[in-house]
Amino acid sequence: MVYLITCDKCNVSKVGHGFDPKKRLLGVQTGHHHKLRIESVIDGGSGVEKSIHFKYSADRLHGEWFRRTPSLVLDFAARDLRDRGLKEIAKDVFLMSDCMRGSWYSDEEKIGLMNQMCNVLDEVERLVELESKDGIEFLGVA
Numbered sequence: 001m002v003y004l005i006t007c008d009k010c011n012v013s014k015v016g017h018g019f020d021p022k023k024r025l026l027g028v029q030t031g032h033h034h035k036l037r038i039e040s041v042i043d044g045g046s047g048v049e050k051s052i053h054f055k056y057s058a059d060r061l062h063g064e065w066f067r068r069t070p071s072l073v074l075d076f077a078a079r080d081l082r083d084r085g086l087k088e089i090a091k092d093v094f095l096m097s098d099c100m101r102g103s104w105y106s107d108e109e110k111i112g113l114m115n116q117m118c119n120v121l122d123e124v125e126r127l128v129e130l131e132s133k134d135g136i137e138f139l140g141v142a
């Protein structure tokens with residue numbers, strides 16, 4: 001598993017890998033003075049972790065800690081969707097994540113767009129949960 005552990009106060013995230021992110025959170029928490037949370041967990045090991053570290057090296061602060069940019073958050077969201085077989089939605093979210101790495105949008109616009117996208121993804125999550133409960137197909141997944 002590759003995880004994103006986030007401090008909302010500092011707006012920073014740790015990108016790491018391991019089998020037990022919850023246990024890792026407890027370990028990392030003892031070294032940080034704000035409340036941390038697990039923001040995302042995706043499939044993969046050190047290879048995936050390293051490729052994300054490399055991709056976001058411009059946002060690296062120290063060790064495994066990165067600026068929590070909208071692009072990084074959406075990158076994890078897209079990988080999570082892909083892991084779950086929601087490939088078409090994943091593609092759109094990856095595209096949005098990549099657009100936000102450039103300077104097309106201001107930081108304020110990026111945060112607004114990320115929040116909008118996260119609301120959409122929450123709704124997708126809700127529908128997928130309903131679907132698995134009721135056996136109804138809400139999403140035409142290829």
Ligand SMILES: [Zn+2]
Pocket residue numbers: 007008009010011032033034
């Ligand atoms: Zn903090």
